[in-house]
Amino acid sequence: MALINLRSLGVTLGAPLFSNLNLSVEPGDRLGIVAANGRGKSTLLRTVSGAFEPTSGDVTRARGLRIGHVEQNVPAGLLAASFYDAVLAALPAEQAESESWRVEIVLDSLDVPQDMRRRPLAHVSGGWQRLALLARVWVTEPDMLLLDEPTNHLDLARIGQLEDWLNALPRDVPVLICSHDRAFLDAVTNRTLFLRPENSQVFSLPYARARAALDEIDASEERRFQKDMKTAQQLRRQAAKLNNIGINSGSDLLVVKTRQLKQRAERLEEAARPAHQERSAGAVKLANRGTHAKVLVTLEDAPVATPDGTLLFRTGKLWIRQGDRVVLLGRNGTGKTRLVNMIRQAILSPEDAPAGVKATPSLVLGYGDQALADLADSDTPLGVVSRRFELGEQRARGLLAGVGINIDMQESPAGRLSGGQKARLGMLVLRLTNPNFYLLDEPTNHLDIDGQEALEAELLKHEASCLLVSHDRSFVRAVGDRFWLIDRKKLVEVEGPEEFFASVGDARA
Incomplete structure (x- = not known):
């Protein structure tokens, strides 16, 4: 028996996000919802939950159905609350008074450490904030879960933990998931909806097989x-x-x-109707100016340490050659970003290069960090591009439009851009830098699947030399041709990423 029925559902916000959508959700469904950035996934979840009124069509819900909607952002009013209190506050007052034990059970099921439970949400990572939102919904015992980008900010261990948690849910609890994480969708879904302005397609298959169909x-x-x-x-x-x-x-x-x-x-x-052509959320393109150097970066047993001098690991003797796409693997806190920053310093300031790190003088760096810190929220997209590069205003505006930042947004603060727009702006800056070596720390954060695939294709097409850090398993598998693993305070080269991916899972067991 269907718990949710969507009939001829449509939402238009300036342009149609989706139309004539017919969909039934039944007990046991694990439905992945896939579309480009800004194409209606979050709006569809809000429509299903009853928080948004559709432009056309009907939503029929089973009598008494309780829907738990896990949105992307923590409400500002919760940031001062502790992890525990934020979850407790989701219960009705009387239930919170007499059944606070429910909170402990949910936090135990999500493996939230005791010390984490007392920290204010403002002082925990984005990944833990995401799990707090999930706990707030699950403690209310909903009949159906709606998850909006649940893996954002999660490391591999937490993504795997979330996969295990979802797969252990009672089978009669349906889950609708909006996500750009292809490996995650394959691990937790049994149906896939490709949301389109017209003729959305539904398959009773997980993502990869549904995409092929x-x-x-x-x-x-x-x-x-x-x-x-x-x-x-x-x-x-x-x-x-x-x-x-x-x-x-x-x-x-x-x-x-x-x-x-x-x-x-x-x-x-x-x-006659042409085949669907996905309207891109903005182009992702790279460049590679090339270099005659064969060896680009050399590591001579460099020590990688915390700011207070605590040794994290030593690199041993390794090098990055022209054309190498090296993936740096390791658990959170092992020093991946520290090594990336050391190599960056050696390229930008050779005279201050850390001990044991040497970069060839001809390197021109293309650097992108996961927080997009080089793009200040107060700056404007037009200002970012115009000041850094010798471009006329018309050319700069055309390039920005090409990455999905329309003229109305080009002189607004970058902080108003969506995550996907900001990520594409970062990619445009990388392209205009015209580097011959890329350092990329979580480059697929905020990119939709089209953007991820475009980035993969660009790195391969340009034979770009790079060192990258990523929790995106599909991206790592598609791009990497060498793999370095931080293991027991040593940096070692391994044949591939699969053993590390498996070890993260073993550690959770």
Whole structure:
């Protein structure tokens, strides 16, 4: 029996986000919702929960259905509360007074450490804040869960923990998940909705298999469209020939035949629909100016330490050659970002290079950090591009429009951009830098699946030399050709990432 029925559902906000969407959600469904940034995923969840009124169509909910909606951001009013109190506050006052034990059970199920439970939410990481929002919803015992980008800010261990938690839920509790994490969707879903302005597609398959099926449908529809348009062109050519003959001969029969051919062509053209072309949220492109150097970065047993001097690991003797795409693997807190910053310093300030780190003088660095710290919230996109690069205003505005930042946003503070827009702005800055070596720390944060795939394709197409840190397993598998692992205070080269991915899972068990 369906718990939710969507019939001819549509939402238009300036332009249609989706229309004529028909969908049933039944017990046991684990539905992944996929679309580009800004294409209606969060709006659909809010519509399902009842927080947003659709433009057209109906939402029917089973009587008494309790829906738990885990949104992306912590309400400002909760930031001063402790982790524990924020979850407790989700219960009705009487229940919070007599059944506070429910909070402990939920926090135990999410493996929240005791010391974490007393910290204010403002003082915990974005990943822990995300889990606090989940705990606040789950403690109310909903019949259905709606999760909006649940893996944002989570490291691999926490993503794996969330996968285990979701897969251990009672099977009759359906879950709707908006996510750009392809590996996560494959691990926790059994259905996939590709949300589109028209003709959204639903498959009873997890993401990767559903994507393959969708691509085949789109390819088939494109072949059919091209065939119909070719047939229509042939009919019009035949009609033109007959028309000329009819005019010259004065034959009424040929005039009628000409009209019939034209009508058939028009019917074909009216009925023909091109295959869906995803409207990009903004282009992701890179550049590679190249270098004659063979070895770009050399590590001579460099010590990597905390600011107070505590040794985290030693690098041993390793190097990065031209064309290498090195993935740095390691658990949170092992020093990945510290090493990235050491290499960055060696490139930008060779005279102050950390001991044991050497960069070839010809390197031009393209650096992107996970917080996009180089893009100040108070600056404007037009200001960022114009000041850093010798571009005319018209060229700068055209480039910004190309990455999905329209003219209305180009002179507004960058802090008003969405995460996806800010990520694409960061990628534009990288491209204009025209580097020959990339240091990328969590580059797929905030990028939708189209953006992730475009970034992968650009790194491969340009044979870009890079060192990258990422919790995105699909991205790591697609891009990396060398893998360094921080293990027991040593940096060692390993054959691939899978053993590390598995070890993170083993550690949770």
